[in-house]
Amino acid sequence: MSEVEGVVEGETIGVWGRMVQSDLWYSFTHSPLAMISALFALVFILACLFAGFVAPHDPFNLASVSLFDSLLPPAWQDGGNISYLLGTDDQGRDVFSTILYGGRISLLVGFLSVAFAAVLGIAVGLVAGYAGGITDAIFMRIADIQLSFPAILIALLIDGVFRGLLPRGLHDEVAVYVLVLSIGLSFWVQYARTVRSSVMIERTKEYVQAGQVIGLPPGTILFRHILPNVLGPVLVIATIQLALAIITEATLSFLGVGVPPTQPSLGTLIRIGNDYLFSGEWWITIFPGIALVLLVLSINLLGDWLRDALNPKLR
Amino acid sequence: MILFIAKRAAQAVLVMLVVALIAFALFRYVGDPINNMVGQDTTFEQRQELRQTLGLNDPFFVQFARFVGHAVQGDFGQSYQLRQPVSELIAQRFPATFELSMVSALMALVIGIPMGVYTALNRKSISSRLFMTLSLVGISLPTFLIGILLILFFGVILRWLPTFGRGEVVQIGWWSTGLLTKSGLESLIMPAITLAIFQMTLIVRLVRAEMLEVLRTDYVKFARARGLKPRTVNFTIALKNTLVPVMTIIGLQVGSIIAFAIITESVFQWPGMGLLFIQAIHQVDIPIMAAYLMLIALIFVIINLIVDILYVVVDPRLRVSGK
Numbered sequence: 001m002s003e004v005e006g007v008v009e010g011e012t013i014g015v016w017g018r019m020v021q022s023d024l025w026y027s028f029t030h031s032p033l034a035m036i037s038a039l040f041a042l043v044f045i046l047a048c049l050f051a052g053f054v055a056p057h058d059p060f061n062l063a064s065v066s067l068f069d070s071l072l073p074p075a076w077q078d079g080g081n082i083s084y085l086l087g088t089d090d091q092g093r094d095v096f097s098t099i100l101y102g103g104r105i106s107l108l109v110g111f112l113s114v115a116f117a118a119v120l121g122i123a124v125g126l127v128a129g130y131a132g133g134i135t136d137a138i139f140m141r142i143a144d145i146q147l148s149f150p151a152i153l154i155a156l157l158i159d160g161v162f163r164g165l166l167p168r169g170l171h172d173e174v175a176v177y178v179l180v181l182s183i184g185l186s187f188w189v190q191y192a193r194t195v196r197s198s199v200m201i202e203r204t205k206e207y208v209q210a211g212q213v214i215g216l217p218p219g220t221i222l223f224r225h226i227l228p229n230v231l232g233p234v235l236v237i238a239t240i241q242l243a244l245a246i247i248t249e250a251t252l253s254f255l256g257v258g259v260p261p262t263q264p265s266l267g268t269l270i271r272i273g274n275d276y277l278f279s280g281e282w283w284i285t286i287f288p289g290i291a292l293v294l295l296v297l298s299i300n301l302l303g304d305w306l307r308d309a310l311n312p313k314l315r
Numbered sequence: 316m317i318l319f320i321a322k323r324a325a326q327a328v329l330v331m332l333v334v335a336l337i338a339f340a341l342f343r344y345v346g347d348p349i350n351n352m353v354g355q356d357t358t359f360e361q362r363q364e365l366r367q368t369l370g371l372n373d374p375f376f377v378q379f380a381r382f383v384g385h386a387v388q389g390d391f392g393q394s395y396q397l398r399q400p401v402s403e404l405i406a407q408r409f410p411a412t413f414e415l416s417m418v419s420a421l422m423a424l425v426i427g428i429p430m431g432v433y434t435a436l437n438r439k440s441i442s443s444r445l446f447m448t449l450s451l452v453g454i455s456l457p458t459f460l461i462g463i464l465l466i467l468f469f470g471v472i473l474r475w476l477p478t479f480g481r482g483e484v485v486q487i488g489w490w491s492t493g494l495l496t497k498s499g500l501e502s503l504i505m506p507a508i509t510l511a512i513f514q515m516t517l518i519v520r521l522v523r524a525e526m527l528e529v530l531r532t533d534y535v536k537f538a539r540a541r542g543l544k545p546r547t548v549n550f551t552i553a554l555k556n557t558l559v560p561v562m563t564i565i566g567l568q569v570g571s572i573i574a575f576a577i578i579t580e581s582v583f584q585w586p587g588m589g590l591l592f593i594q595a596i597h598q599v600d601i602p603i604m605a606a607y608l609m610l611i612a613l614i615f616v617i618i619n620l621i622v623d624i625l626y627v628v629v630d631p632r633l634r635v636s637g638k
Contacts, residue, residue: 145330148567148615150574160596160604164345247457254459255581255593274463274582278471278478286467289460297455304451 027309034305037298044295048103055100059093074283087283089269090276095283098269099291105265106292109179110246114238116184117245121191122234126222128192129199140196143189151186152248158182159257172260179258183245190237198230232310239303243296250292266292323623327616332383334612338605339382342392343371345601391606396598401606405588410490411481412580412587416572418503419510424565427515431522432557435530436549446519453516458575462509462582469505477502479584506583510575514568521564525557532556559629566622570615 019025028034047054074087086095128139146154159182163171171178202208203226211221246266252258253267254274261268266288273285349362349371357365366372370381385391391401434443470478482498484491493499529535530553538548577589584590588607595603 145333148330148570148619149611150571153574153577153611156577156593156596157604157608160599161341161345163596164341164599164601243455247455250457251459251578254457255578257593257596270460270463277463277467280471282467282471285463289463292457293452293455293460296457297452300451300455 024309028305031305031309033301037301037305040294041298041302044103044291044298045107048100048107051097051100051104055094055097057094057097059098059101073281074287086287087281089272089284090281095287098264099266099288102264102266102269102288103291103295105176105259105263106246106249106267106295109176109183109249109259109265110242112180113183113187113245113249114242116180117187117241118191118234118238120184121188122195122227124188125192125195126199126227129196130203130218130222130226132200136196139192143192146186147189147193151183151244152251154186155179155182155248155252156255156257158185159252163257172262175259176263179249179252182252183248186248187241187245190241191234194233194237195230198233199226202226202229236303236307236310239299239306243299243303246292246296246299319627320624323620327620330616331609331612334609335383335386336379338386338608339379341608342382342601342605343378345599386606386609391609392602394595394600394603396595396600401602404591404603405606405610406489407491408586408588408591410492411585412573412576412589414492414494415503415506415510415579415585415587416569416576419507420514420569420572422507422511423514423518423568426511427518428522428561430515431519432526432549432554434519435523435526438527447523450516450519453512454520456512458509458513458578459582461512462505462579465505465509466582476505478505481586502583506579506585509582510572510579513575514572517568518561518565522557522561525560526553529553529556559626562629563622563626566618566625570611570618573611573614 028038052058077087086099088094089098124139124143128136159178162178162182166174166178199222207225208221211225249258249265250267250270253265254271256271259265259268261272264272269288270285270292273281273283273288276282276284349366349369370378373381389402393399394401394404397404430446434446437443466478469476477498480502481493482500482502483496484493484499485495493503535548535553538552539545543552573589576585576587577593579585580587580589581593588610591603592607594600595607
């Protein structure tokens with residue numbers, strides 16, 4: 001529908017106009033939950049991205065952090081200080097600011113690992129689905145084996161191996177990339193399986209045969225013609241996996257095998273705060289926890305909406 | 316049928332060999348095993364001698380075969396850090412993890428299945444919408460955060476339950492159980508709930524989806540048309556057919572419960588295998604990592620095999636196409 005209208009009204013309509021007229025946009029503007037989630041996720045991501053401007057304090061600038069301000073409760077409690085809205089941690093760092101800076105690391109790891117898993121999984125899926133035969137069998141056996149183990153266990157193991165291979169100091173420096181690699185490598189299977197099955201359906205269609213007949217190389221057919229047609233489900237998986245990747249990163253960091261405390265993510269912050277739970281300083285761990293849950297929940301709700309919106313069977 | 320099982324069993328052995336290869340590569344090439352076994356003042360000649368006696372100069376496949384041979388007998392060498400045989404360490408820790416996993420799996424099933432059936436049957440009611448939203452919140456709550464929240468409310472604020480360890484345990488042979496003492500049971504409550512919540516949300520959503528699917532089928536419509544009581548239709552016909560695929564997933568979930576036990580055990584300092592494993596990763600204690608990996612793989616492979624066989628037994632259609 002939207003495509004046709006776009007053509008009829010001429011070129012003035014542009015990309016934005018086509019988006020506004022699309023089914024997806026209609027469904028989005030008629031789902032309050034999806035809009036609230038998207039708004040929250042967007043505000044959170046922007047606040048983290050521009051943490052340097054948004055955060056009231058710079059928690060990692062030692063000159064501005066004072067131990068006299070350590071373990072202050074949130075502003076509305078007795079002894080709270082209005083300049084530290086959500087209180088301070090054991091080193092006198094503002095909890096609200098550390099959440100923003102920590103969220104940045106969490107989001108960075110989440111996005112990078114999902115991108116890595118998606119690229120790897122889509123490539124494997126395309127090749128396996130198009131080539132078939134032995135190639136397909138080998139990749140899918142590997143996928144089967146990996147799928148029978150939970151992702152978190154595989155990520156833990158890969159991280160453990162890197163810990164053994166790299167010298168201690170170096171490991172802390174590259175910890176973020178080790179995490180991306182371990183989470184990415186444990187998440188690629190879903191993409192590969194989904195893309196493979198879609199490619200197997202697309203492969204027999206006429207436009208692919210036409211491409212083969214006019215002598216296009218397989219690479220061109222795969223990436224220019226088949227790929228755009230199988231991306232719908234990939235988008236849904238990517239959204240849901242972004243939430244999973246953020247949880248996995250937080251879990252690994254909480255277990256102490258993720259990013260080092262000098263570059264804390266939300267999971268590391270929760271781990272640090274956990275030590276103070278028993279002495280009553282609950283805010284150090286609870287606020288980063290709430291931030292994490294809200295972020296993940298909003299992404300999950302978006303993923304849920306996207307899956308329903310892209311699935312014509314449910315209309 | 317027998318052919319099918321044999322094929323699956325062969326596949327299982329293959330998977331175990333691949334995992335053993337990874338575990339062996341870990342053991343052999345991540346760090347130098349000799350450096351981890353001897354002290355600083357051992358001379359180069361002594362090291363070479365030890366290398367020779369341990370057979371580390373043998374060809375790769377000879378070493379790998381030896382590793383598999385030892386592993387089959389349950390021998391994974393000594394822990395680098397704790398200087399105890401790994402098999403002993405794991406045997407000490409296994410009962411704690413097993414009891415925790417079984418109790419929480421039971422909890423997840425007993426609450427999850429009825430809730431899933433209820434939300435499927437009363438799809439439009441407010442309470443089932445509430446359950447579904449709650450289950451999405453449950454999926455978004457990381458396991459460790461559930462544990463922390465429980466500790467905060469029931470351990471720190473209300474002071475009802477112990478927040479770490481297993482409490483008192485009773486030794487029955489080599490098995491130590493916490494299920495027979497009051498403090499053992501009290502200590503079990505929070506870790507078990509923590510571990511169960513994530514599984515429960517998955518089971519609720521899965522049972523609901525399957526049940527909705529089955530309720531739409533022709534045989535259910537036919538049963539209704541025949542005028543059978545809604546009770547009979549829902550519980551005898553629909554539920555029975557729902558449980559076949561659900562059973563498979565639940566079988567696989569048992570495996571992931573063991574994996575998630577790592578997190579729960581870490582939060583509650585529960586002295587199980589998961590805690591041992593996470594400490595081994597911190598200290599790069601390769602023999603423990605390798606042994607844990609092999610054990611988990613074995614559990615997974617066995618569960619997978621049982622589920623596959625059960626599937627064929629339960630679903631007669633597979634017996635025909637399975638050939």
